[in-house]
Amino acid sequence: MCESCQHRYANQAVTRCAQCAISLSGPTSICGSCVANSPSFDATFCATDYAPPIDVLVQALKFGAQLPLAAAFAKRIRKVVPHTAVADAAVMIAVPLSLPRLAQRGFNQAHEIAKPLARAWCLPLDGMLCVRVRDTEPQSSLPLSKRRGNMRGAFTLMRSDSVKGKHVLVVDDVMTTGETLHAVAATLKRFGASRVTNLVFARTPAR
Secondary structure, three states: OOHHHHHHHOOOOOOEOOOOOOEOOOOOOOOHHHHHOOOOOOEEEEEEEOOOOHHHHHHHHHOOOOOHHHHHHHHHHHHHOOHHHHOOEEEEEEOOOOHHHHHHHOOOHHHHHHHHHHHHHOOOEOOOOEEEOOOOOOHHHOOHHHHHHHHOOOEEEOOOOOOOOOEEEEEEEEEOOOHHHHHHHHHHHHOOOOEEEEEEEEEOOOO
16 A cells, blocks of 8 residues: 555544444443443454455455565554553464365465564464364354354364463454454453453444
């Protein structure tokens, strides 16, 4: 992106929910949805909204294998994450794909975004820690009412003691309803993680 487009589309100075990063219009720091039904993750940072023309860039990475975009997305994420939010983090993971989907695509776009973030913050990026044990239906193909059930039991950890008492950073390209990230965080918390922070490039706006 040129500097003009970065400023216009990927540098949004909006107030977001501290937990799920949805844009807020009032003075509160937590949205009503997170208050009523708190997700398993503790915080979320995102660079921009998933809206035109950003959505085209995300799709170019995800479905067009335009891998250099991953580094650009990571750079935008770093601009919105304060150092204090990640200073005590012990490990970083990317939301894993199922083996069939990984074989079909040839790469995990979330892991590609995570790599430059891990290098910048000198954190270990563990690509084998969290695995997807169910090849779920794509969340985008399901109504909102079925998305949490679709992700139930989808993830597990390969090493049960690897996150105990630790702050874990979870990277993804797009956050829509947050159910996938909720499922990952629930798995991490079940194995003893003390805190889970999401780092996503784009967040679907509130409707």
